[in-house]
Amino acid sequence: MATPEADRHRPPLRRIAGLFSPHRGQLLAVLSLVVVSALLALVPPFLLRAILDVALPQGRAGLLTALSAAMFALVVLATALSVLQTYLSVRLGQRVMEDLRNAVYTHLQRMSLAFFTTTRTGEVQSRIANDIGAMQATVTGTATSVVSSVTTLAASLVAMTALDWKLTLLSLAMLPLFIWISRKVGAERRELTTRRQELLAVVTALIEESLSVSGFLLARTMGRTGTLNREFAGHSSAITDLSVRSSMAGRWRQSTISIIMAAMPIAIYWSAGVFGEHGRPTISVGTLIAFTTLQQGLFSPVVSLLQTGIAVQGSLALFDRVFEYLDLPVDVPEPEQPKSIAHPAGHVRFEDVGFAYGPSAQVLSDISLDLPAGSHLAVVGATGAGKTTLGYLVPRLYDVTRGRITIDGTDIRDLDFATLSDTVGVVSQDTHLFHTTITDNLRFAKPGATEAEIVAAAKAAQIHTLIEGLPDGYDTIVGERGYRFSGGEKQRLAIARTMLRNPRVLVLDEATSALDTQTELAVQQALETLSRGRTTITIAHRLSTIRNADQIIVLDRGRIVEHGTHAGLLASGGHYTRLINAASRTATADT
Numbered sequence: 001m002a003t004p005e006a007d008r009h010r011p012p013l014r015r016i017a018g019l020f021s022p023h024r025g026q027l028l029a030v031l032s033l034v035v036v037s038a039l040l041a042l043v044p045p046f047l048l049r050a051i052l053d054v055a056l057p058q059g060r061a062g063l064l065t066a067l068s069a070a071m072f073a074l075v076v077l078a079t080a081l082s083v084l085q086t087y088l089s090v091r092l093g094q095r096v097m098e099d100l101r102n103a104v105y106t107h108l109q110r111m112s113l114a115f116f117t118t119t120r121t122g123e124v125q126s127r128i129a130n131d132i133g134a135m136q137a138t139v140t141g142t143a144t145s146v147v148s149s150v151t152t153l154a155a156s157l158v159a160m161t162a163l164d165w166k167l168t169l170l171s172l173a174m175l176p177l178f179i180w181i182s183r184k185v186g187a188e189r190r191e192l193t194t195r196r197q198e199l200l201a202v203v204t205a206l207i208e209e210s211l212s213v214s215g216f217l218l219a220r221t222m223g224r225t226g227t228l229n230r231e232f233a234g235h236s237s238a239i240t241d242l243s244v245r246s247s248m249a250g251r252w253r254q255s256t257i258s259i260i261m262a263a264m265p266i267a268i269y270w271s272a273g274v275f276g277e278h279g280r281p282t283i284s285v286g287t288l289i290a291f292t293t294l295q296q297g298l299f300s301p302v303v304s305l306l307q308t309g310i311a312v313q314g315s316l317a318l319f320d321r322v323f324e325y326l327d328l329p330v331d332v333p334e335p336e337q338p339k340s341i342a343h344p345a346g347h348v349r350f351e352d353v354g355f356a357y358g359p360s361a362q363v364l365s366d367i368s369l370d371l372p373a374g375s376h377l378a379v380v381g382a383t384g385a386g387k388t389t390l391g392y393l394v395p396r397l398y399d400v401t402r403g404r405i406t407i408d409g410t411d412i413r414d415l416d417f418a419t420l421s422d423t424v425g426v427v428s429q430d431t432h433l434f435h436t437t438i439t440d441n442l443r444f445a446k447p448g449a450t451e452a453e454i455v456a457a458a459k460a461a462q463i464h465t466l467i468e469g470l471p472d473g474y475d476t477i478v479g480e481r482g483y484r485f486s487g488g489e490k491q492r493l494a495i496a497r498t499m500l501r502n503p504r505v506l507v508l509d510e511a512t513s514a515l516d517t518q519t520e521l522a523v524q525q526a527l528e529t530l531s532r533g534r535t536t537i538t539i540a541h542r543l544s545t546i547r548n549a550d551q552i553i554v555l556d557r558g559r560i561v562e563h564g565t566h567a568g569l570l571a572s573g574g575h576y577t578r579l580i581n582a583a584s585r586t587a588t589a590d591t
Contacts, residue, residue, distance in 0.1 A: 104325050164287070196242040366560070369551075377538070377553065425501050463492040505534065546566070
């Protein structure tokens, strides 16, 4: 009975073969060329036998010319077919790898935010770039190599048996040794490949984290560049060692195969002479040479098959790592039959909502809220109270584990992601800008936005004047993660981007936390303008920004402990009052 551990390490050969299914036509064309090429390779030995046994001894110049011309024509034809076969097989392999890269990327885009908060970015990059990239040779050449080798092997056996069945049996006696050696080498390389790819993932993550703008600043200012250099060098040295060991794995065993292959023709010549009649071979010289030539046609595909098996064993470790990502369960799935909201008003309801990261990690409990269209809800509470998580449930960055959230009466889990993202906009405290122009960053929210719409959004976010003052204006490159701009400027660009999308529901996750007082006032005015007629959920860091909210809730350990207006909550003298007083003392201390 197979164990779960055995199942986990079972080669996913059927699944790998399934990667070629969308390209059956191309695969059939390649394999047809392979079969034709393999069969053509068997003809020259017979032509050579005819030359040695008939044309030359009998002095038949015409036959010699015809046989020689046929051998040359076969060489030209085989070369042309080889070039065409290589082109088609490489193109096929690249298409398969492209499909695999796209599948992994698309699948990861469907994951919830929880996956990305617990996985290093470098690890993800390594799976897509290093692991899939390392599969290239296997994916490109495996199918063609197997078919070519099997065809050549079968045809060679038939031809050799027709020439001399006794010598054929002698040749086959070595095959079990070849197979045993290759299986040992393949298992060793698979283990080494797994360890090397794991180290490559670590190095990729280290590069991504330490050579980013933030990583560089941290390392330089903390005086840790030397430590990082040593850590990188250590990992790099380990990768080099594993690569050398992988290349040399079983090299001596495989050398034994090469020695045997070189010795077999000698053994055939010796056997033909020793076991012949009166010291003379019982077969002609031409047949003997043709047999030894075909014998190489037997051993070469056997060795090719075994080497392919070794390469596949090593690549299985890569496929395991990629399939591991493809098999990750999607915890925030799109509905199979999505509903639509033709003209969303933005009426949001939380109905007994709970959320947990796991059985013992309850974050939110018993959240029930009614946000009429166009109303403003402010969420306050101490750090870790669950404010950001509550806001992120609305755009389904996480899915509720209890209850439901509706927009205009429709459960958000029944909306496809395109409809939901059109309806709900988010401005988070962690502003992300792409390394491209300001225009492209803003147009990311609305690809078809006109220049006038972009300028209007920038003006509303109080950032247009600053952009106009730049030498390249809206064509200015913002730099890696927007580091050419200050925190407040990046935040205003993010707000402009959300304004351009024009959603009916806004989630502002401490959207003004990175702004100075003067800028905050300007942006707050813009946000108030934007919020008119839209449902707004503000995750408040500075409590002074939410005094005019229609509803204010105070979260404590994931539960609503107070709910009301600013004036009403102050009058109650509870949690909200203490938060206000603490904020006032902090502001006084800062001044």
